Amino acid sequence: MEENPLRFSAHLLLPPLILLLLSELSLVRASSSSLDGDLSALLAFRALSDPAQKLASWNWSHAAPCSTWLGVSCAQGRVTRLVLEGLSLSGHDALQSLTRLDQLRVLSLKSNLLSGPIPDLSPLTALKLLFLSHNNLSGPIPPSISSLSRLYRLDVSYNNLSSSVPATLNRLSRLLTLRLDSNRLSGPILGLDLPNLQDFNVSSNMLYGAIPPSLAAFPAAAFVGNPALCGAPLAGCRDAVSKPTRPAANATAAAPVTPTANATATAAAPVPHAAAVVASSPSSKPEAAPPGERRRPTPSGMSRVAVVIIVVGDFAVLVIVSGLLFCYFWRKFAGKNRSRLQEGEKIVYSSSPYASQGGVAPGGGGGGFDPGRMVFLDDARKFELEDLLRASAEILGKGGYGTAYRAVLDDGGVVAVKRLRDVQITGKREFEHHMEALGRLRHRNLVPLRAYYCARDEKLLVYDYMPNGSLHSLLHGNRGPGRTPLDWTTRMRIAAGAARGLAFIHHASKASKLAHGNVKSTNILVDKTGNARLADFGLALLGPAAAARYSGYRAPEAPAYGRRPWSSQWADVYAFGLVLLELLTGKPVAGGSGGVINLPRWVQSVVREEWTAEVFDLELMRYKGIEEEMMGMLQIALRCTATAPDQRPRIDHVVKMIEEIRGEVSPSFESFDSVSDSPSASEDASATTAGVSSQ
Template sequence: MAEKKRRWISLQWLLLLFVLLRCAFSSGSFSLSSDLAGLLAFKSLCDTSGELLSWNSSAPAPCSSWLGVSCSQGRVTRLVLESLSLSGAAIAPLSNLTELRVLSLKSNHLSGSIPDLSSLSALKLLFLSDNSLSGPIPSSLTTLSRLYRLDLSSNLLYGPIPLSFNRLPHLLTLRLDSNRLTGSISGLALPNLQDLNLSSNALTGAVPPSLASFPPAAFAGNPGLCGAPLQSSCLSTGSASIVPPDTTTVSSSPGSKPEGTDEPRRRSGISRAAVIAIVAGDFAALVIVSTILFLYFWRKIPSKSPSHLHEGEKIVYSSSPYGNFERGRMVFFEETSKRFELEDLLRSSAEMLGKGGYGTAYKAVLDDGSVVAVKRLRETPSAFGKREFEQHIQALARIRHPNLVSLKAYYYARDEKLLVYEFMPGGSVYSLLHGNRGPGRTPVGWDVRVRVALAAARGLAYIHTASRSPRLAHGNVKATNILLDKAGTPRLSDFGLALLGPSSAARCCGYRAPEAPSDARRPWASQRGDVYAFGVVLLELLTGRAASEVSDLPRWVQSVVREEWTAEVFDLELMRCKGIEEQMVAMLQLALGCTATSPDQRPKITHVVRMIEDIHSGGAGDTSVSPSHESFDSVSDSPSVSEDAPPGA
């Protein structure tokens, strides 16, 4: 009896000890011990070549001395072990690292199936590419609601792509290429996805509209896929498989024709020759009628009248030097400028560059081969007569700076108002950042983005300080109005036009300052509003997101930072740049300061210039923000590419 009592007491002590150990491992410093135990189990299973010799249980500071391991607040948060010849089915022990945010095991020899990783609820970046993992993609991955980047490419995975990926609201990267995946992708809908590659699998069916904006290379190597952006059309529902031959063709083939059906079949349809003859006749009649009408109306129109010019081909439509219209004249601001008249613009070859809130921009090639940019203004406010218009334009023409697009000339008439600028052949910063965001795109490096920001800030600062009375504002700062000249130098365009149109022109696409008046019909611009819009441009440079993609880009960035995910706001293309974390955070803090809700809390643009100059020189400015107690998750998930070829910015 005494022996049983002693055993019972011993059992109670063991249970108590188990509970105490469990509590200890779930809090405080013992949590790190639990993480390290999982790492040691992983090492024992996969490190046959001795690459992880630094993983020693007696190491005094494993978070700083263990290869590839990073910690935060007493837990392992980052594990990066790439190209170390790790092998075996060894991933399962890592599921104990419940605070892990970055896991990269790419370019090893790991095998077996992907285990249940649903316990890694904090995981944001998961890279398992270039291994020998097999089996289906586990649905447990789709429970990782914080996941931003997922790369399982170049493995031996098979089966369908789980449609539960649609439940991942933050997913920006999905790379599943070079596997053995099958099934349809028509149900995939990932609206926030920026980087997709499903190539070299055995997928079938139609590419869904939600993924059709990605380039064909993202779907190449799947013979069963069809629809945009692929060249193969979907001939049958949900599949690009071969359509069965037409039954009429089969039944009319020799040896398969039923007896007694010759005559009825001939009478039941029109022969191919008859169809061709009818179509040819209709086309010939259409050409003849069109030619007669063209010749008839051409004779009734004066040869130099612009009214015969087709929309989209020429610049000027309403004005004419003939009839009852007021005749204007071209006014040039530089003695060395090549002189031309309105008639030269009428004869020029013009290409529409885009429509904005203040008018339509054209590229005009004159008879002598010179190229200019012409902005045809919309209707100006009634308060702006000819005298006011000319005084304002002349004031704008006096503003000259290497980072501003110079105004060369203007044309004023009652029915036509044109501004002639230098032509910028390098396109806009908007196209540089957001054009072709898919496979095959040349990444825009950090140095290029900083130089764009600095050039735009210097140009804006010159506008703000060039005129004391009245104080001038740009009024329409946005990525499409930062252009690149033939040398690749960024230059601000469209400055000072805010007074010539409604404030709604500068209030679209996410650049509108909160204090802008609710009455969009009257002109409005302010220097504080310019700083806000410039801050949005900085956020575009940092995040890679267009301001129009998010309803309020500054507030979205703030929400991510508040969730302690500061590193996750940055563009995927910047993750491959090393040693710039401090500069990126400093620029982010500056951008958030520029987009403060209260105008009084925003810095002056001259201060912004000094900050960016400091960042560009390798510093971090005179203000910084902590990355929310989290080291940067700067794992490169980009494929190997050549060195950046910046567009000369």
Template structure:
């Protein structure tokens, strides 16, 4: 019996220490008591069974923490009742969703929720007026109070919520006019099923009719026009109200003057006075005369059009016969000159060189193809060319490249032309002449990442969702990693990673384009000041571009995906982070300043705020981007490692030691690699 008692004291001591640690942990967290008080008052059905003071509150169901403080609380469809006032003590809350419960009474003051971004209180039994404290939540993006018993007017102070993307007030009892809301980012708005009246503000008229339904006294676009609204509010009794259906339209109560000439009926009497024969005949036009006038006008216009057409066609035909084609046509339609250099004796014409497995065509086929300009880059202009047989290719016309000689050019193209991978744009052929160099690539029909991110940011835009952004990031990483590992002897680099060089095929897969052309950059352009925000610090000093420089550029690309901002056009003043940088700063520096001040959520694109349960993935990708944009090259990861980290976020396993990363290229021998050195 002595032996067990000998172990009993240490066991009891450790048990006591364990409980004291738990108690001290709960005491240190100021959010614990607020959550327990809410559970005690509202959880009548015992749905919050995991909420126990003996466990870490950050592991409780529906609770997420940031730096040991509750930042996200999602308690939906749990039959919670009463008031949620105890939760207003959670001062670090950023997301609060209490949808589909039985919470009731007035919405308590939310003044403590200074960091709140998303608020969902729909499908409850809240009553009372629109909570005034909500209009002070300046960081709010989503506000959903729909399907409650709220009443009163919608305050104009909603305009204080300048970041608001969603405003749902449908299914309540709000009355009065809709205030003139000036919320430039508002995308989701609904006030159906209330008692609102008057005219829909012009600032909201672009929303569909379904956003205003079941409000019988509302009018104006997109609803029926407000024909029955008295136009002159200065008249007694008008007050801008809708006229009675028993009152003749357009007539309002009028004060009658003592002068007989101002009686209301006098105007009507004078207007019905019979007109003389002369007055009648001077204003009436017979139908035959009207038809004759119209036919005459049409004939005159047709004659003038024919004369103009004949005149201009004659001049144009004459120019064609003289061999002087229009410069406008030359720039828009005739993309590739049939004579790539001035006709001189003794000069040989260049030829098209095709790579293995490519359907061949002649240079003349390319010159005859209808062409459409896709964009201009650092080394020339890219065009979409539709050949006579229906095939579509992309052609890059090199203009600003510094090419030493034909042999050097051909050797380098031989290396690039053998690279095949699902995430790069394959080089299919090239053409070399003294005054003309053409590169022929696969055509990518879905444009560039730049356009998807920054194009058409106005109404009607389809935002780039998070899953697609992550897929593009993974595909681009795979393509760049393959380029880095395709030729060990050369250590190929891309040299110009940016969102305009990430193209998408018809299924939305990312392809890296324009790789390997940085070797033709002139020394002046390589040492030029930062122009696009993607260049690594060491590349600005005139040093040779390396694979680690590519990694930096790719990190900036990831930041562009996460923030929705152009790399060189970030205004530090709009973040409210107090970063201390005035005006425009580069994207990595802006992101680092915001993260350093622990406002990480401020970094992310507003268009991503609509998606739930992606915060962890976004933060994970942000950490990868920050690592890639480290100032020192040796602190940046290799692209193989970057691929693995991104695929881990996506939940995709990458086979270790698979350096080729799904290569489809023919084997590149060391001789081939060395030929281009």
């Protein structure tokens, strides 16, 4: 029988058709891991969440979707960022379609109307930043979040999430931000320990129990709105622990007694409870001791005389011990209070003979006694030494070089006085030369040194008093309700003024490179006109290196434990860069306590994760049109805080960059020539800066 040729041809064509179908299936699978697959997932999300057509730009007709689709960014042919904030996106399960974006690193859907549970996010293994706040999401925090090992920031605040805070979040060892506030979470938060956490908030939930010690360092605002939470930084847990036990005891006493219930209660209740009930009842009679138990002797067998003697003796011992303790502590308290009173009322209390004895040491006949002298550095002599020593004073603060006071003179004048300590310049003439050189530095952005007092054991510096405090207090003081934020214009003006003052110091001496030596936000003061002025300039040569005391502003090349005076202009630029970061972020620079974040490292980590907007102070978000200026200032700050000194700009270049951002162009430091250029002045400046490290 002859074979049908059609059947024969079908047999020949079947294997190629199967191979073609398999290849098409493989292409479909490959497309799910390609840009086309990512775009298909985005279109599925749009179909479920965009009834208002806010994502109209998401269209296949666009040739370059990564640059034309709203909120979409790509890298290496994959979607890596999706930022869609405040677009009124809605939909119950719209988030599920985004789990196919397996190369997504940043997902921000803040301030939308998305609802439903948070889906399984485990496919998003590359995710680093997740912001879902201000939506209508519900259900528990999914355990799959703990599998996102690269996650740095998680913000699901202001939703309707319920259930508890999962302890599996501890697996997110890189987490810097955890915002769970304003949800309906319940249960305890014990066991939560994230060592790198910097921003944490669980306020306005229904959590209860003790706050774990690992979270106690965060402010109380991170926990408020949970009435049953207790422990530092909130109220202690003693009341919260004792209260639940009282209703249980009352319930047991009030429960109806039945044979079965009574037997159960008797078996379960500890014996001391029954003893306490008997002892608390005046009319109760002592029960007979159980067989075999020895009865304790009662006081009834003791004579009244013995009882009286014992009571009187105990009372006498108590009186004697109380009297001794009272005398001991009273002497300590009185001594401390006396010295504190003198220090609060007088700037100098250890060298009062200088004022009261007219330079004669009591009982010493004046041998070897140095009365010291008051030297005024300008012609405006407004007070005498005795006036200063009699002045009532208020401590403004204690710094690395001494204690600062606000002194009110008899005529009502107010000056700022710094009482130096640990001065390593022992020669009187050397100290005087240094003070005269600093006194010649006159600039509108420097706090002028008006006078100094020099004796062997006492050295005082007198400055103009700045009534508006320091930049540190303006930035970080009272960050709570009722605070008046420091606006962007004021921050820029302070930054520009401080930079000009520092540039003047660096260029004031032609013969040597003079440095400030202790640039920080507490040394940038504000005068009555709102002008920024640098304080404590040039004091780095008087004592151990300030870098050793203030490690937060210490340049990488500075000695960590400086025993000798040290300063450099490059280190000044680095410290000024940290001040700029303070102005931009609103966060304080880390000190030696370790309780505050390392500001340059934190900023660099956020910028490296391509989420630069998270760097800036939230108080600046209310101002519109300043984004470009903030970014420009951030670039300057990062250049100033470069690790290598030769990679930092000179401070005069920093001034020019700040002025360009502010839209100001001033002559090139026209005020530099206000410092005396006489030969004697140059010589004095050279002498005072001897030993200062060069750039």
